[in-house]
Amino acid sequence: MATFLTYFLGTIAVISSILLICVIMIQQTKSGGGLGAVSGGVTESVFGTSAANVLTKITTWLAVVFLTSTLLLGTVIGRMKSDNTSVAEKLLQAEGTEVQAAPAEPAKAEEAKPAEPAKDAAKPAEPAKAEEAKPAEPAK
Numbered sequence: 001m002a003t004f005l006t007y008f009l010g011t012i013a014v015i016s017s018i019l020l021i022c023v024i025m026i027q028q029t030k031s032g033g034g035l036g037a038v039s040g041g042v043t044e045s046v047f048g049t050s051a052a053n054v055l056t057k058i059t060t061w062l063a064v065v066f067l068t069s070t071l072l073l074g075t076v077i078g079r080m081k082s083d084n085t086s087v088a089e090k091l092l093q094a095e096g097t098e099v100q101a102a103p104a105e106p107a108k109a110e111e112a113k114p115a116e117p118a119k120d121a122a123k124p125a126e127p128a129k130a131e132e133a134k135p136a137e138p139a140k
Contacts, residue, residue, distance in 0.1 A: 002080050009073040016066040023062060027055045 002076060005076050006073065006080075009069050009076065012069040013066060013073060016062050016069060020059065020062040020066055023055060023059050027059070028052070
């Protein structure tokens with residue numbers, strides 16, 4: 001289903017982009033140049049005197065169709081990935097840094113024992129008492 005949707009949206013995007021290019025090229029610029037001036041007023045005879053309004057509406061709708069199909073195409077292609085890894089994770093793996101993934105199974109209670117703290121490290125250092133710290137006698 002996803003491959004059909006990918007081909008369908010891709011075809012819509014290509015056709016709408018080609019039509020959008022053609023419609024934009026037909027339109028006259030504000031200075032009167034472009035293919036509208038070369039065609040000798042064919043657009044006015046086909047669409048009538050309001051050719052600018054018709055071509056503007058066609059351009060707007062084709063742009064909406066193109067942008068929507070492109071956005072949906074990107075979403076469908078993004079969801080088709082099977083590895084579900086982000087770009088940042090792929091870059092870290094390419095550099096050689098391993099990414100820590102969550103364990104698939106919960107750890108057993110026996111394996112997950114916390115390490116016992118050292119007995120000496122648990123006691124805070126005692127401040128030196130004034131009685132114990134006697135000044136040294138001067139040398140004779």
